[in-house]
Amino acid sequence: MKILSAKQLKEADEITMETEGISSTRLMERAASLVFNEIHERLEGADINIKIFCGIGNNGGDGLVVARLLHKYGYKVEVYVVNYSDKRSDDFLVNYDRYKKESNSWPELVKRKEDFPEISPGDFVVDAIFGIGLNRPAEGWLAELLRHINQSGAFCLAVDMPSGLFPDKVPTEDAAVIKANYTLTFQTPKIVFYLPETMGFAGEVQILDIGLDRSFLKDVKPLAQLIGKREARQLYKPRNKNTHKGDYGHCLVVGGSFGKIGSISLSARASLRAGAGLCSIFSPSCGYTILQTTLPEAMVITDEDANELTNIETDLDPDVICFGMGAGRSANTVKAFKTLLEQTKSSMLIDADGLNMLSENKELLALLPKNSVLTPHPKELKRLIGGWEDDFDKMKKIETFTKKYKVILVLKGAHSFVFSGKHIYINNSGNPGMATAGSGDVLSGIIAGLMSQKYEPLVAAILGVYLHGLSGDICAEKLGCEAMLSGDISDELGAAFLALMKDEKRG
Numbered sequence: 067m068k069i070l071s072a073k074q075l076k077e078a079d080e081i082t083m084e085t086e087g088i089s090s091t092r093l094m095e096r097a098a099s100l101v102f103n104e105i106h107e108r109l110e111g112a113d114i115n116i117k118i119f120c121g122i123g124n125n126g127g128d129g130l131v132v133a134r135l136l137h138k139y140g141y142k143v144e145v146y147v148v149n150y151s152d153k154r155s156d157d158f159l160v161n162y163d164r165y166k167k168e169s170n171s172w173p174e175l176v177k178r179k180e181d182f183p184e185i186s187p188g189d190f191v192v193d194a195i196f197g198i199g200l201n202r203p204a205e206g207w208l209a210e211l212l213r214h215i216n217q218s219g220a221f222c223l224a225v226d227m228p229s230g231l232f233p234d235k236v237p238t239e240d241a242a243v244i245k246a247n248y249t250l251t252f253q254t255p256k257i258v259f260y261l262p263e264t265m266g267f268a269g270e271v272q273i274l275d276i277g278l279d280r281s282f283l284k285d286v287k288p289l290a291q292l293i294g295k296r297e298a299r300q301l302y303k304p305r306n307k308n309t310h311k312g313d314y315g316h317c318l319v320v321g322g323s324f325g326k327i328g329s330i331s332l333s334a335r336a337s338l339r340a341g342a343g344l345c346s347i348f349s350p351s352c353g354y355t356i357l358q359t360t361l362p363e364a365m366v367i368t369d370e371d372a373n374e375l376t377n378i379e380t381d382l383d384p385d386v387i388c389f390g391m392g393a394g395r396s397a398n399t400v401k402a403f404k405t406l407l408e409q410t411k412s413s414m415l416i417d418a419d420g421l422n423m424l425s426e427n428k429e430l431l432a433l434l435p436k437n438s439v440l441t442p443h444p445k446e447l448k449r450l451i452g453g454w455e456d457d458f459d460k461m462k463k464i465e466t467f468t469k470k471y472k473v474i475l476v477l478k479g480a481h482s483f484v485f486s487g488k489h490i491y492i493n494n495s496g497n498p499g500m501a502t503a504g505s506g507d508v509l510s511g512i513i514a515g516l517m518s519q520k521y522e523p524l525v526a527a528i529l530g531v532y533l534h535g536l537s538g539d540i541c542a543e544k545l546g547c548e549a550m551l552s553g554d555i556s557d558e559l560g561a562a563f564l565a566l567m568k569d570e571k572r573g
């Protein structure tokens with residue numbers, strides 16, 4: 067699903083009104099009615115106090131439509147107009163009058179601190195103060211109101227965006243921003259819902275299709291793509307019957323050092339679970355017995371050194387080399403890595419210490435085969451590209467880096483981002499149970515396993531990240547977040563492939 071900027075969304079609104087010949091008031095009614103439906107479906111007429119805070123722009127207009135409909139269905143609604151300026155939008159005014167007329171009541175005006183209502187933890191708050199129109203931080207009593215709502219402990223549902231959160235900028239640390247439990251957002255998700263610095267404000271996000279112009283949405287170049295099941299499924303290539311293991315490629319996993327052989331075992335196992343036809347592992351010789359015992363499906367070749375990689379020589383011709391997990395970064399290993407980079411004809415995936423060696427020996431970056439996949443977590447990224455001001459600056463710097471070295475970069479996190487140099491893909495599967503030792507090793511194995519099956523490196527990265535998260539979600543359902551191990555994530559890959567292709571039950 068495309069993620070658009072506020073500007074593009076406003077353009078989509080305009081084009082929709084023009085092509086459908088509908089007014090902005092009608093469009094607002096359509097959008098806000100969907101918000102009402104979602105609330106009504108969940109509350110089922112519950113006898114609770116609903117407090118709706120409406121700004122004086124179109125987000126406030128949405129809030130007034132929701133208020134009117136809730137009132138009509140017999141809910142206990144109190145409406146507060148947050149009067150931060152006199153410039154009320156036309157559609158706000160239309161809906162302000164309709165609310166007053168149909169409910170036979172006047173919303174309360176909030177103009178200063180003394181006007182703040184008491185909010186109990188049992189209340190249900192609807193935040194319709196600011197949407198995508200926020201263009202400066204909330205200040206003075208307005209900022210205090212946002213904090214007052216946050217401190218109430220009440221459940222807070224944000225309409226379109228949590229108020230105080232910019233659609234395209236990170237707020238300063240002391241800025242007042244609504245911390246919503248749930249956000250119902252219009253048409254497309256906003257990028258700030260997925261960035262580490264801002265994702266905490268939106269809570270759970272649900273996207274409402276308000277029917278904006280299809281052809282505009284199809285043609286517009288997005289800020290990023292959100293990868294869910296529908297998108298991932300389109301990338302999957304089913305197998306032909308008339309094939310053999312050679313058709314699914316040979317994955318060579320290279321890494322490990324004394325005490326860290328488990329990491330390559332995890333990656334190798336994941337590459338086979340992801341479908342690699344063959345898997346070989348190259349490790350220091352201390353890994354031999356461990357690997358042959360823990361993973362009989364893989365072939366093992368060892369370095370002449372017992373404890374670290376010193377000379378990565380094989381007569382294999384693998385389709386992909388998955389390099390770096392547990393490798394350490396001794397001078398000998400750096401030398402061996404350099405020679406491997408100079409000589410290899412295979413595609414490469416670089417993870418963990420492989421990335422750290424690149425950071426400490428920047429001249430190696432120029433040796434990376436084109437379209438190599440790099441899979442840093444944020445600390446490894448910092449070593450690789452240097453620091454950044456905020457998440458937007460970080461994305462720009464990654465874009466420059468991927469273009470310069472012609473690589474694909476997977477930035478791991480609660481939502482992992484895949485950067486191709488041209489586009490950004492944001493993963494929407496996974497859960498905090500995946501924050502467990504070795505989870506990244508499993509990811510590198512999955513992506514390499516897909517690359518060995520001749521998925522394009524970019525496709526392998528996007529699909530691999532999605533499947534890794536989906537396996538994690540299946541694990542979390544069975545074991546809970548605390549108990550799951552990274553090996554469990556690997557072992558649920560089969561269930562993840564099956565779930566990927568299974569249709570959801572309708573209704």
Ligand SMILES: NC(=O)C1=CN([C@@H]2O[C@H](COP(=O)(O)OP(=O)(O)OC[C@H]3O[C@@H](n4cnc5c(N)ncnc54)[C@H](O)[C@@H]3O)[C@@H](O)[C@H]2O)[C@@H](O)CC1
Binds near residue numbers: 121155
């Ligand atoms: N046809 C449309 O344009 C539709 C718009 N919709 C709603 O409209 C919203 C956008 O509405 P608006 O563009 O009116 O913007 P908002 O309602 O988000 O904000 C209202 C106005 O407040 C002012 N403002 C911004 N930051 C401020 C601050 N810190 N302190 C004081 N004033 C500030 C700005 O001038 C801004 O235009 C969307 O988020 C969505 O909820 C929906 O009804 C769908 C259709």
Ligand SMILES: Nc1ncnc2c1ncn2[C@@H]1O[C@H](COP(=O)(O)OP(=O)(O)O)[C@@H](O)[C@H]1O
Binds near residue numbers: 479500
């Ligand atoms: N809260 C979370 N939600 C979803 N995925 C997560 C979360 N925390 C971690 N992950 C995923 O788990 C993996 C952790 O990788 P990494 O930090 O390299 O772990 P390790 O070094 O232990 O292998 C990444 O793929 C990351 O996206």
Ligand SMILES: [K+]
Binds near residue numbers: 197226
């Ligand atoms: K809002």
